[in-house]
Amino acid sequence: MKASIGGYARARSIEHALSLFAEADGAGRYLAGGQSLVAALNLGASAGDMLVDISGIEALRGVRIEGDRLVIGALTRHSEIERNDLVARHVPLLAKAAPLIAHDAIRNRGTIGGSLSHADPAAEYPACAVALDAIFNLEGPNGRRDVAASEFFKGLFETDRAEDEILTAVSVPVAQAGERHAILELTRRSGDYALAGLAIVVRGDRHRIGAFGLGDRPLLCEGAMAALDRGDVDAAATAIADDVDPMSDIQASADYRRHLAGVVLRRLAAELGVAR
Known part of the structure; x- marks a missing residue:
């Protein structure tokens, strides 16, 4: 089957993405790595959506240390997490989880933010986030808010993220000595x-x-x-x-x-x- 979409727009920034989503008048969907959304579109499980492509927003990429936490941008791909030295040193659980995700083709395109937002109950990253006591950074029309991983997942493919919000980053405590x-x-x-x-x-x-x-x-x-x-x-x-x-x-x-x-x-x- 071929995907049926209502339109496509490529966002230049988080603010631009939020604006494009608002213009979609309730039919918007954020597109990151696309490994789950595009499959759903091809199967006809989702149709007529206006796709707001956030994959080019550099502010959503990268891994950095902020105080005693490791911050991972939502667009950081599984393959990057698998190879990243900061992840391996400070949050080894994610480095160990990344190779378990599907296959190379998926890991080369899929993103941590996409996986967490999709909230498949059989996926590795959501359980890791709960075990790590991670915090999710969300941005929407009303500004930024932070949600604990233990409060983020609500049910089958259901999260605390509003449809117009973007998961921008995941913040995780760095591993302590002996952890x-x-x-x-x-x-x-x-x-x-x-x-x-x-x-x-x-x-x-x-x-x-x-x-x-x-x-x-x-x-x-x-x-x-x-x-x-x-x-x-x-x-x-x-x-x-x-x-x-x-x-x-x-x-x-x-x-x-x-x-x-x-x-x-x-x-x-x-x-x-x-x-x-």
Whole structure:
């Protein structure tokens, strides 16, 4: 199928993009890497939209340190995150997650902002953002606002971002001395969406666990986190079955996904050296 769109305009700046979106009179859609939106257009899942192309806005690119946080521009591509020295040094979880995303062609075009805004519950970055306690920077007609990752994801492909807002950057605390990051997903084939996946951040003696493929949004697994804080892996593997809320589909049943969540947790706990 061919995409059906209502028009196309290339924005020169964030302000220009917001203006173009307002002129679309409710039919606007922001286009970044296009790896999800263009596929939806080609499938007829979205039609008649005025595409506001923000891919040329340089202010939305790049990785930089601001105080004790790493700021990643929303247009930074997956392949850039995979190779970036600042990401590898200060937020290794994202550097580890990037190679898990689909295939090279997708990673060369897809952007972190696009992935987070699309909010696929099986995607890696949203769960990483929740585990990292990231903050999302949004800009819209009423100015800028910041939203915690734990408050950003509302449901299946649903976020706190208003339709006319642009996710401009992601701000993440830089890793502290001794901090450990790990991510693991189970898929049928390399590049497939995860049947179950977990991203874990260990800061001091506290654990944060973001789950993906295990609910209608990335989930913070508080029961399993509390058990890992006590060093009890068995209790954590049991608790995570209650933390997640997977759906059954043609790939796997909800019960099987819960089982896989426990398997992934045990493997990551072993990798991170968590006591039993």
